[in-house]
Amino acid sequence: MNLLLADDELLMLQILKAYFAKEGFQTFLAQDGEEALDLFYNHKIDLAILDWMMPKRSGIEVCQEIKKTGRAKVLLLTAKGDTNDEFLALQSGADDYLRKPFDPRILLLRAQKLLQIASKITIGELTVDLEGQKIYRCGKDVKATHKEFELMKYLALNKGQIVTRKMLLDQVWGFDYFGEERTVDTHIRRLREKIGEQPIKTYRGMGYCLEAEDE
Structure with missing residues (x-):
């Protein structure tokens, strides 16, 4: 948002x-x-x-x-x-x-x-529980780590919009983070292993975008 x-x-x-x-x-x-x-x-x-x-x-x-x-x-x-x-x-x-x-x-x-932001956001077979800080796939807890949840949360709140690695680093790791931007790719890869490859699209040279599976 x-x-x-x-x-x-x-x-x-x-x-x-x-x-x-x-x-x-x-x-x-x-x-x-x-x-x-x-x-x-x-x-x-x-x-x-x-x-x-x-x-x-x-x-x-x-x-x-x-x-x-x-x-x-x-x-x-x-x-x-x-x-x-x-x-x-x-x-x-x-x-x-x-x-x-x-x-x-x-x-x-x-x-x-x-903005009618509910405590739970549903994207296809995924549910992001903002209060419980958990991600569910087909009703089953995927056991996301804190960083994986924060990544998913930011992508879900900005569903349909491309977000850059820098935006994700600033929001999830903090504005004082000085490490490699590629750490985002590593965490996205691990997140995809838990939620599936489809929802998070890669836009080369731009960033990532969370999209519903039927879009």
């Missing part, structure tokens, strides 16, 4: 990015409304989380622009506490509204609800 986070507070962006990255989201950061729109038009965004009061273009303006395309869900953040502000936010087309300060875990749950 591709997430756009827009807020003029850099620390807030970094904190939220860490929370969402841990859950497998690919995050794009913007510190003003114009940068947010530029990212939106240059990437396939599934959800935009926008601060109401931003430089150049407000969250309301960005929301209205995004909603003209109908391509993404929008959640507005604001320090405003007036009930009329909530009305204006939803009237602008926002799908949800959250007042600051908030617990990042609550924001994460709101985002998952908007």
Whole structure:
């Protein structure tokens, strides 16, 4: 899932990015409304989380622009506490509204609800249990290792999209990992031995993509 986070507070962006990255989201950061729109038009965004009061273009303006395309869900953040502000936010087309300060875990749950991300993701004969951190094939636990599960989780949350080795390294091994990119290939090979060759497609020179067996 591709997430756009827009807020003029850099620390807030970094904190939220860490929370969402841990859950497998690919995050794009913007510190003003114009940068947010530029990212939106240059990437396939599934959800935009926008601060109401931003430089150049407000969250309301960005929301209205995004909603003209109908391509993404929008959640507005604001320090405003007036009930009329909530009305204006939803009237602008926002799908949800959250007042600051908030617990990042609550924001994460709101985002998952908007995107209808269930605790279990089914792809063909495979089931990825996000809460139990297990992978099942035809109802049987494949005994995936932690790294194998995290790889599958990220691929499942980005089903149908090609993800690069670097993206997988950043999300599964961490941004401070300095080892060989080929370690991804080794873990993918081992994962395929457990779930079958078909679901994870290799796109040479690009990366990997999780696809349903009937696609």
